[in-house]
Amino acid sequence: MHRFRIANMSCGGCAKGVTASLRQADQEAKIDIRLDTREAAVTSATDTARLEQVLRDGGWQVERIVA
Numbered sequence: 001m002h003r004f005r006i007a008n009m010s011c012g013g014c015a016k017g018v019t020a021s022l023r024q025a026d027q028e029a030k031i032d033i034r035l036d037t038r039e040a041a042v043t044s045a046t047d048t049a050r051l052e053q054v055l056r057d058g059g060w061q062v063e064r065i066v067a
Helices: 012-025 048-057
Strands: 002-006 030-034 039-043 062-064
Touching (some): 002 048, 012 039, 012 048
Antiparallel strands (some): 002 039
């Protein structure tokens, strides 16, 4: 599982945008968005760097959460 904190995700529309960005890397990813903590948890075979890059390309201020 990949986890990201997305500083500029604050509403349902933002959550949809984050999801759309992640879908560019993996159409089949399982994505759990938590607006209260501004986090996205992604279950995907795609590597973390690729997921982070598509988020950045989408204009999201992203930080990896290392467990």
